[in-house]
Amino acid sequence: EPEVTQTPSHQVTQMGQEVILRCVPISNHLYFYWYRQILGQKVEFLVSFYNNEISEKSEIFDDQFSVERPDGSNFTLKIRSTKLEDSAMYFCASLPDRGDTQYFGPGTRLTVL
Amino acid sequence: SQQGEEDPQALSIQEGENATMNCSYKTSINNLQWYRQNSGRGLVHLILIRSNEREKHSGRLRVTLDTSKKSSSLLITASRAADTASYFCATRIMDDKIIFGKGTRLHILP
Numbered sequence: 001e002p003e004v005t006q007t008p009s010h011q012v013t014q015m016g017q018e019v020i021l022r023c024v025p026i027s028n029h030l031y032f033y034w035y036r037q038i039l040g041q042k043v044e045f046l047v048s049f050y051n052n053e054i055s056e057k058s059e060i061f062d063d064q065f066s067v068e069r070p071d072g073s074n075f076t077l078k079i080r081s082t083k084l085e086d087s088a089m090y091f092c093a094s095l096p097d098r099g100d101t102q103y104f105g106p107g108t109r110l111t112v113l
Numbered sequence: 114s115q116q117g118e119e120d121p122q123a124l125s126i127q128e129g130e131n132a133t134m135n136c137s138y139k140t141s142i143n144n145l146q147w148y149r150q151n152s153g154r155g156l157v158h159l160i161l162i163r164s165n166e167r168e169k170h171s172g173r174l175r176v177t178l179d180t181s182k183k184s185s186s187l188l189i190t191a192s193r194a195a196d197t198a199s200y201f202c203a204t205r206i207m208d209d210k211i212i213f214g215k216g217t218r219l220h221i222l223p
Contacts, residue, residue: 033211035213041215042201042213042214042215042216043156043201043203043213044213045210045211045212045213048210048211056210058210091155091156098143098205100161101146101158101161102146102158102203102211103158104148104155104156104157104158105155106154106155107154107155
């Protein structure tokens, strides 16, 4: 069964460094999402992406964040200058059509020191 | 309360009993989904119910949706130890956002 994959599974970085989290959505899917989950808290929506542009973003998704689909298969989340509070699990999700089930990747655990 | 808020926050039951979790939301939705998350792991999709549906079944899972009360329930019948996890409802509202609740931590006692 096709699945969403994410790399790396765990990323450790120093505060102020840039990180890029990578996702490979399911190949025929059209809608892509990033979420984060701070340890012990709920899953928070960050951004949705459709037709090569951001369709929605939350207040968390400020100028430090950006997303890209550089080559038609990868979907990346970049954090330009990481803060301690960016430490969280980051989940990518994709779906074929708007009303359908989201398929989540296994997540990337980001630790900012 | 927030969009997509589950109750109870935590639930402990004996193996074999049924577990019921509830989710309430505030705005109109397109669909509502339930997910399971084992500790420190990813999100596993359980079931999706659309706004024009009232009940849906999948194996031991039964989901109801009451749009007039803006609430949904997830029933797990004949619980097993492997059902121990956190359960989240997620609502798709009319734009492209999907909002998760804080989750119910379910613990199945042997």
